[in-house]
Amino acid sequence: MVDELGRWAEPGLLVLASLADGDKHGYAITNDVAEQVGVSLGPGTLYAALSRLEERGLIEGLPAEGRRRPYRLTAAGAAELSAQASRMQRLATLSLGRLRMASA
């Protein structure tokens, strides 16, 4: 399930949202995002996003469990997710409100 029109995906945010549910390794994140949001992240997209997020201190890598490398949301990551989610919610509400006005 992909957007036919452009790429309005925001993989980083999807990863943060997935990790908010608990620590996960990359592959599990892929599945979680696919189930919850219906967006399938390719491996390139996923792990690139993970390393960027870690670099920025929004997530942290945990010691590997076997060949799995779990990640955990940091406090900064949780704060950022919260801020972005709130912003998204405001924008979504504004947009849907305007659409209703227009169709009236």
Place this chain on the structure above:
Amino acid sequence: MVDELGRWAEPGLLVLASLADGDKHGYAITNDVAEQVGVSLGPGTLYAALSRLEERGLIEGLPAEGRRRPYRLTAAGAAELSAQASRMQRLATLSLGRLRMASA
């Protein structure tokens, strides 16, 4: 007001949201977005997004009023905005819910 961490802006979506309020030309969109969402779109970002959106049939250009070139949201654009806004709302709600669970 810029995000310190990465660029989670989605200018295309912001333009659609602005046009949902009524036809506007580019400069008016900039101001509207800045006021309503607190995001300032540079001219490069704005007009690039406009031409992409028009190319994809999500907005349509109207005959110029003097030196202004107004744009209107198409039906497809309204549908896309609606879909994206709904998706954003679901994601935002899911994220905020998970964050509350985690902090409990």
Place this chain on the structure above:
DNA sequence: CGGCGTTATATCGCGGGACGGAGTAGAGAA
């Protein structure tokens, strides 16, 4: 009427990120 700030649009170029695909390797089943 001449200069000036604001309005309004357009273009260029760089850098970064999204994205898929190919490649690697461990673990369990047969």
Place this chain on the structure above:
DNA sequence: TTCTCTACTCCGTCCCGCGATATAACGCCG
């Protein structure tokens, strides 16, 4: 062992965000 899932890494390309820059029309004040 071999086959097959799982799990991750690397690579290349294309798109896009976005600041800088250019251009020009309009209104206004002296």
